[in-house]
Amino acid sequence: MAGATRGAGRAMAVELGRAGATVYVTGRTTRQHTSEVGRTQETIEGTAELVGAAGAEAGTGGTGIAVPTDHLDPEQVRALVERIEREQGRLDILVNDIWGGDIHVEWDKKMWEHDLDKGLRILRLGMETHIVTSRFALPLLVRNPGGLVVEVTDGTEEYNQRYRKPFYYDLAKAAPLRMSRALAEEVKEYDCTALCLTPGWLRSEAMLDTYFKVTEDDWMAGTKQNPHFAISETPTFVGRALVALATDTEVARWNGASLSSGGLAKEYGFTDVDGSAPDAWRYITEVDQESKEADVTGYR
Numbered sequence: 001m002a003g004a005t006r007g008a009g010r011a012m013a014v015e016l017g018r019a020g021a022t023v024y025v026t027g028r029t030t031r032q033h034t035s036e037v038g039r040t041q042e043t044i045e046g047t048a049e050l051v052g053a054a055g056a057e058a059g060t061g062g063t064g065i066a067v068p069t070d071h072l073d074p075e076q077v078r079a080l081v082e083r084i085e086r087e088q089g090r091l092d093i094l095v096n097d098i099w100g101g102d103i104h105v106e107w108d109k110k111m112w113e114h115d116l117d118k119g120l121r122i123l124r125l126g127m128e129t130h131i132v133t134s135r136f137a138l139p140l141l142v143r144n145p146g147g148l149v150v151e152v153t154d155g156t157e158e159y160n161q162r163y164r165k166p167f168y169y170d171l172a173k174a175a176p177l178r179m180s181r182a183l184a185e186e187v188k189e190y191d192c193t194a195l196c197l198t199p200g201w202l203r204s205e206a207m208l209d210t211y212f213k214v215t216e217d218d219w220m221a222g223t224k225q226n227p228h229f230a231i232s233e234t235p236t237f238v239g240r241a242l243v244a245l246a247t248d249t250e251v252a253r254w255n256g257a258s259l260s261s262g263g264l265a266k267e268y269g270f271t272d273v274d275g276s277a278p279d280a281w282r283y284i285t286e287v288d289q290e291s292k293e294a295d296v297t298g299y300r
Contacts, residue, residue, distance in 0.1 A: 003098035006042035007204035015239030017051030017062030026069035071129035097152040098129040111167035119168040126172030145191035151176035157258035184256030199238035200280020227294030237272040244268035
């Protein structure tokens with residue numbers, strides 16, 4: 001699980017562990033080192049422990065292994081893959097959920113006004129990390145039929161036809177969609193599958209405690225700031241989407257596809273932790289973008 005310190009990456013790692021997987025949890029924030037994101041609350045060791053706890057609770061034997069990795073460093077990624085090969089002999093699922101670029105985004109600036117160094121850093125974090133990781137991980141993954149490559153982004157291919165301002169954010173979130181399309185062509189001869197997956201409006205740790213200043217227990221209070229927050233979902237929802245894909249014996253039908261947690265809930269029948277199934281991107285398109293009054297009836 002490349003990029004599993006927090007948010008969707010952490011939840012996907014935990015749900016894979018619940019399903020019985022051995023999950024290599026990577027990221028830059030450890031109990032000894034904090035990445036440029038600046039959050040000390042979440043670490044890869046913490047994620048690995050949650051993975052193991054989920055596996056134990058479910059009785060599946062799922063385990064988490066924390067490996068500090070800067071995915072912009074080819075040698076660190078090479079060492080990670082070599083370790084997986086040495087310890088497991090195979091790689092069945094590669095999830096590229098590496099990001100951490102929000103802190104560099106100047107949301108209201110034009111391309112030529114945006115700080116260039118910050119913009120290029122956004123592209124490195126959102127694009128180059130994925131490329132480096134796939135470069136070293138895919139040779140191991142394609143050795144066995146049935147391998148799954150999941151590029152994680154923000155927004156479906158349909159929704160991201162819109163401009164996701166600003167310029168650098170737009171590029172960073174469009175790239176995984178194209179990467180999955182390209183990798184789908186390259187891995188299919190090995191009977192492997194590549195696709196792109198997006199959560200909806202994610203109630204990540206930062207979304208809760210920094211942007212809306214609420215907790216998961218009282219998250220609905222966030223609708224006082226933005227009533228459309230009612231369509232938001234827990235990170236577990238996209239984690240369950242990933243498990244549904246990983247356990248689908250006919251997952252190859254999704255090769256090259258752009259998928260969302262809400263869309264896959266309809267396909268596979270899973271729900272969020274509260275029993276609902278929020279279809280955020282359809283809601284954002286049909287309600288929020290149309291400036292309609294917030295109403296999630298029929299959308300979750």
